[in-house]
Amino acid sequence: MSKKRVVIAGMGFGGLRAAKALGDSGLELILIDRNNYHLFQPLLYQVATAGLEEEEIAYPLRGLIRGWKNATFLLAEITGVNVADRTIQTDGETIAYDYLIVAAGSRTNYFGMESVANNAFDLKRLDQAEDMRNQILLMFERASRESDISRRKALLTFVIVGGGPTGVEFAGALRELIVYVLSKDHPTIAVSETRIVLIEAADSLLTAMPEDLREYARHKLISMGVEVMLESKVVGATEETVELFGGMTIGTHTLLWSAGVAAAELAGAIPGIERAGAGRLVVNADLTIPGHPEIMVVGDMACCLANGAPLPMMAPVASQQGEYAAQSILARERGATLPPFRYRDKGAMATIGKSSAVAVTRGFKFRGYIAWLAWLLLHLFYLVGFRNRVVVMMNWTYAYWFQERQVRIITAKKRRGGRS
Ligand SMILES: Cc1cc2nc3c(=O)[nH]c(=O)nc-3n(C[C@H](O)[C@H](O)[C@H](O)COP(=O)(O)OP(=O)(O)OC[C@H]3O[C@@H](n4cnc5c(N)ncnc54)[C@H](O)[C@@H]3O)c2cc1C
Numbered sequence: 281m282s283k284k285r286v287v288i289a290g291m292g293f294g295g296l297r298a299a300k301a302l303g304d305s306g307l308e309l310i311l312i313d314r315n316n317y318h319l320f321q322p323l324l325y326q327v328a329t330a331g332l333e334e335e336e337i338a339y340p341l342r343g344l345i346r347g348w349k350n351a352t353f354l355l356a357e358i359t360g361v362n363v364a365d366r367t368i369q370t371d372g373e374t375i376a377y378d379y380l381i382v383a384a385g386s387r388t389n390y391f392g393m394e395s396v397a398n399n400a401f402d403l404k405r406l407d408q409a410e411d412m413r414n415q416i417l418l419m420f421e422r423a424s425r426e427s428d429i430s431r432r433k434a435l436l437t438f439v440i441v442g443g444g445p446t447g448v449e450f451a452g453a454l455r456e457l458i459v460y461v462l463s464k465d466h467p468t469i470a471v472s473e474t475r476i477v478l479i480e481a482a483d484s485l486l487t488a489m490p491e492d493l494r495e496y497a498r499h500k501l502i503s504m505g506v507e508v509m510l511e512s513k514v515v516g517a518t519e520e521t522v523e524l525f526g527g528m529t530i531g532t533h534t535l536l537w538s539a540g541v542a543a544a545e546l547a548g549a550i551p552g553i554e555r556a557g558a559g560r561l562v563v564n565a566d567l568t569i570p571g572h573p574e575i576m577v578v579g580d581m582a583c584c585l586a587n588g589a590p591l592p593m594m595a596p597v598a599s600q601q602g603e604y605a606a607q608s609i610l611a612r613e614r615g616a617t618l619p620p621f622r623y624r625d626k627g628a629m630a631t632i633g634k635s636s637a638v639a640v641t642r643g644f645k646f647r648g649y650i651a652w653l654a655w656l657l658l659h660l661f662y663l664v665g666f667r668n669r670v671v672v673m674m675n676w677t678y679a680y681w682f683q684e685r686q687v688r689i690i691t692a693k694k695r696r697g698g699r700s
Contacts, residue, residue, distance in 0.1 A: 284378040286609060292319065292321075294579030295578075296382055298602035301602075303351060311353045318339045320458050328450065330413055331687065336671050361546075363551070366378070381578060388404055401536045414695075415534055424468050455505055461688065563583065578598060579593075586622075634653075635652050
């Protein structure tokens with residue numbers, strides 16, 4: 281009898297964990313992704329701020345499956361799923377499945393604001409992180425030759441929208457890049473000429489954190505020189521301005537959008553499935569989709585309720601769901617069933633700058649150096665690949681002691697990545 285085939289669509293946090301759990305199971309495994317690597321998205325902001333090289337936060341998927349007898353990797357764009365035929369369509373072949381784990385993640389959500397989508401930088405992919413780094417370095421190069429004061433000011437103004445972990449981490453890292461590195465590279469530019477504005481629609485940063493940690497993060501950023509604007513909404517943008525609700529305009533060439541995500545496009549290419557907020561696919565308590573026990577959706581794409589609210593779009597949710605999906609398939613193959621998926625919330629953390637972070641876990645709150653150290657160690661632990669861990673640790677140690685960022689390389693003078 282031929283082996284049952286499991287197809288995993290998307291090799292991010294959810295897909296990777298599912299693949300690892302199924303690697304030696306004896307089932308036939310087909311892993312599909314549009315990239316030939318797994319990307320550690322939480323460190324993209326460090327690539328964008330010249331702290332890490334691209335390769336250090338990516339892991340080649342063919343390296344992962346070496347030694348797994350029944351596994352194949354396919355570099356392909358998945359274009360749809362035919363739930364009736366049990367096939368998955370790609371830009372090349374059509375692939376049949378017995379079980380399907382859909383783990384295609386999310387894309388940036390501009391909430392229908394075309395002008396923002398056309399002008400903002402985005403931080404979901406490696407090429408976008410590189411574009412962002414090029415932009416920051418190019419703005420300094422152009423400002424150093426610009427004599428008109430208002431044009432120079434706009435070149436040296438960086439606007440970040442979204443006060444979640446990505447916005448906070450990026451703002452802190454960019455400020456450190458400017459203060460410790462770029463101001464030395466460009467002696468004609470004073471730090472006081474530069475401006476970083478962090479804009480958040482809610483009345484605090486890091487809304488998932490307890491109140492005192494949110495306030496700590498805000499004060500810390502302000503003390504570093506970041507302007508924090510709360511209860512402010514961006515409503516439009518051009519190449520040289522950002523427009524706020526109420527009519528205020530900020531002159532800038534650099535707008536980073538980190539204010540929203542929605543389910544990946546693939547969610548719209550799986551017909552007949554109910555979609556919830558942000559286009560996420562509504563799943564049963566065992567992560568299957570209604571009427572199709574052979575299909576499981578995990579991670580950012582899945583709308584899975586816990587205590588009546590959807591689970592957040594976070595890496596631990598995706599990883600735990602990927603593990604559950606794999607275990608559920610293995611259990612079914614043994615004729616057993618697993619109890620419903622239960623998310624084990626291990627907490628949240630965000631780093632603000634050197635020796636400064638906030639973290640909450642099981643009701644315990646940490647901030648400052650201890651939280652920062654915990655952040656470093658956890659990110660090293662979860663980063664995929666031994667070499668990546670070693671190189672990232674060396675880079676962080678170097679940056680800590682010498683306050684330098686080595687990756688100050690402009691690789692393209694024009695933006696190459698599109699929006700995601
Ligand atoms: C900048 C940034 C910082 C973040 N920081 C944190 C953090 O600090 N902590 C935290 O918990 N979470 C963080 N997150 C969120 C976290 O990364 C996501 O929740 C997590 O990656 C979701 O995992 P996933 O498996 O659902 O999707 P992903 O990890 O996004 O993986 C989806 C995969 O599917 C592939 N794919 C998508 N569509 C297709 C297609 N049509 N064809 C082929 N392949 C496809 C993609 O290439 C990708 O490899 C951050 C996200 C970003 C962008």
